[in-house]
Amino acid sequence: MSRIAATFEQLRQQGRTGLVTFITAGDPAPELTVPLMHALVEGGADVLELGVPFSDPMAEGPVIQRACERALKFGIGMQDVLDYVREFRMTNQSTPVVLMGYANPIERMGPSNFVAQCRDAGADGAIVVDYPPEECEEFAAQMRAAGLDLIFLLAPTSTPARIAQVARIGSGFCYYVSLKGVTGAGHIDTADVARRVAAIREHVTLPVGVGFGIRDAATAKALSEVADAVVIGSRIIQELENTPPEQAVAAVRTFLSTIRTALDS
Numbered sequence: 001m002s003r004i005a006a007t008f009e010q011l012r013q014q015g016r017t018g019l020v021t022f023i024t025a026g027d028p029a030p031e032l033t034v035p036l037m038h039a040l041v042e043g044g045a046d047v048l049e050l051g052v053p054f055s056d057p058m059a060e061g062p063v064i065q066r067a068c069e070r071a072l073k074f075g076i077g078m079q080d081v082l083d084y085v086r087e088f089r090m091t092n093q094s095t096p097v098v099l100m101g102y103a104n105p106i107e108r109m110g111p112s113n114f115v116a117q118c119r120d121a122g123a124d125g126a127i128v129v130d131y132p133p134e135e136c137e138e139f140a141a142q143m144r145a146a147g148l149d150l151i152f153l154l155a156p157t158s159t160p161a162r163i164a165q166v167a168r169i170g171s172g173f174c175y176y177v178s179l180k181g182v183t184g185a186g187h188i189d190t191a192d193v194a195r196r197v198a199a200i201r202e203h204v205t206l207p208v209g210v211g212f213g214i215r216d217a218a219t220a221k222a223l224s225e226v227a228d229a230v231v232i233g234s235r236i237i238q239e240l241e242n243t244p245p246e247q248a249v250a251a252v253r254t255f256l257s258t259i260r261t262a263l264d265s
Helices: 003-014 030-043 062-073 078-089 103-109 111-121 137-145 160-169 190-201 217-223 234-241 245-264
Strands: 018-024 047-051 097-101 125-128 149-151 174-177 208-211 229-232
Touching (some): 018 030, 018 062, 030 047, 030 078, 030 245, 047 062, 137 149, 174 190, 190 217
Parallel strands (some): 018 047, 047 097
8 A cells, every 4th residue: 555545544544634735846945845844744734745846837826836936946856856755754754745747857857767766765656737647557557566656637627538537547646626727726616626526536436635726724624524635735835935934944834734723623
């Protein structure tokens, strides 16, 4: 059983909703990435998504785009991201880490090499926004063979056929994008999310995490009634943007603890 699967099984047994968090590797400063990862865990995160900086994101709103730009100015690339995971694993062997990004850096490294390096660094899976399921069955098989999970996005516009494809080759959990838009945009219609998640569960037995638009404790609590996990990213990065670097770790830990408290209430 993968670390991700084990985490969601433990959450299920405890009757708790998972908290998945996202930060961009290297933002706001390279030396803060690993301390921020630990702060997120201390604040209540169950799964960490670590963004691989990329110059031409497709799904990201302006907040995460700015984070990518800041990280790229530091020259942060895939090897740096893997090094952060390796350093994190020196003191945390239990919290799953998922790399989130785009196909280009993986293709440049070579998919087989990427899988091997992820495994060796201690990563647990990947979300590759522009790897549609019908085009990456071989890559998904390589990930599974290495004990890693390939996690796919589903959206309000996903057809039953696409949902079935994700059910067939995805693993770890399923990431439902709650909005027809980019990260951090708009307001979530909880009733609509409930209907969509129910439709996904007709095909998918994996845990379902919901993200894109969760900005506060109230929204997270509302979605906890229908999702196995909530995913928060842009709001965390906004916290970093509005906080002096020397206070970033404490600010993120404090903010996330409010979300964790709401989910557990």
